[in-house]
Amino acid sequence: MSAILAVRGLQKTFGSVVAARDINVAVPPLQTVGIIGANGAGKTTFVNMITGHLRPSKGTIVFCDRDITGRPSREITRLGIARSFQIPQIFQSLSVFENMCAATAIAHAAGGLPAQLLTPWRAPGSLRQAEAALELFRIARYRDTPAATLPQGVRKLLDIAMAVAGSPRLLLLDEPTSGITIEEKFELMDVVMSALKDRGITVLFVEHDMDIVARYADRVLAFYDGAVIADGSPAQALADPRIQELISGPQLKPATRSAGHA
């Protein structure tokens, strides 16, 4: 089975900080990969390089047999890689529905600026798709709420729903459950995973909570200091006491897990 995403010798340095060192990963289609690691381990940097937000210092990224290393993010998006953000990137001055409409309208106007000029903003097809997406992600009751006033969990879901509007083949979620309560985390992941089900999307998600990783991931990548130190099934990875120690941090400072945001 050929990989949908293949990363070879990926490296990223910020001055003297090494945020990614020699990362080699191949992800087969339809796998759900959990990415774990302490704050500052390089998880976001990894996501940023794959999605074109950061240019790698070294190495190659191949998506569907096409080299996408260093391509601009909008081009990578059009090729079929979408993402959500640790801090949700939504349009603050629009309502939830208008946010969703923006995403579906862009998806309907495929073909760049000329198509965007000729496609109506309120085309029935994209409006219907926007309504359906709000239902699918269970945020339809916030339809007319201004995005600036949304609770964190809804912001996260809207961010993900917008990312999925373009029917990506690969979806990267950067800490989809950060900043919400433990009970809500499972709820949110249930909504997201059932919305993505049967759509043929390969998912990589960054997550701090081991229980969530164990429940939703087929495979775990453990990051430490810019390197992948473990790559295997969740059971394997989570049973390894060395990983427990490095990822979750020594048990003496449990507070950092909920307080820190990169």
Place this chain on the structure above:
Amino acid sequence: MAPRSIVIGMLAFLLAAAVAPALPTWLVSLATVAFANALVVLGLVILWRAGLVPFGQALYYAVGAYSVALITRYSGVRDVLAMLAAAAALSGLVGYLTGFLLARYREIFFSMLSLALSMILYGVLVKTETLGSTDGFHVDSPTYFGAAPQGGMRLLVLFWLVLACCSLSALLVSLYFRSVAGALAIPARDSEIRLEFLGVSVNRLIHLNLVIAATLAGIGGALAAIAVEHVDPDMSYWTTSGGFVFVTILAGAGSVAAAFVGSLLFELLKSIAYDVLPGTWQIFLGAVLLLTILFLPGGIGSLFMRRRRPEPAS
């Protein structure tokens, strides 16, 4: 399916054209300049939606004005449509070229860069003898489809032409706002990152808006030059640009119609202030701007704009 606001707007332009012969000359003359300038304001409304405020939009206004002035001076062309087309093309081209630079900047950097570019043109115009230097030069009257109206008819025909340009521009801009590209200006202001990750090039989008705004400003400048039968470097000066920003705040960036109402109101206020308070009219205008910002931050447009809610598919 023509949305109601577009139909109402077009009827308003028709009404203005119909009553013009019955109006006093000073008012028609004032409205001619007001509506010519409203085209520049319409361009500013487009940019304002994307969060951009150019302090140097008079650059394209002057390019349009000097285009028609130079045509009447150095060529035999007098046809008004040919002159307007040339002004639109040239200002659009200048907008396209400066756009490569401007589209990469935001906020105050964008505003000041726009100002800087306009001051370069001002400097060139002031220093160039063949362009009339600081005095500028006279603009001959154009012909309208071969006819050269005289006396009172000349003003009236020009006013009708201005109304035609305004209604066509208003219609096209309304349609533009209803397209995906036009509607994305507001999202672009909120989160460029999200737009890029939806596959949109925000710089290209802003570049397009810059070209549209520059073209509108050029047509406005051309019409203003024809109306006052004169061009001079002040048309590119920063106070002219500031005036357009003033009217944009007064009008509010909410709607197309507000650009025209705001511009007309501004010219009326200016002429009233000029008559009533000859020495201190700037104080009056300053007070109006202050009151607008304090009590009507959405501008005049917010008065007659119903809160728009997205309607479901019909």
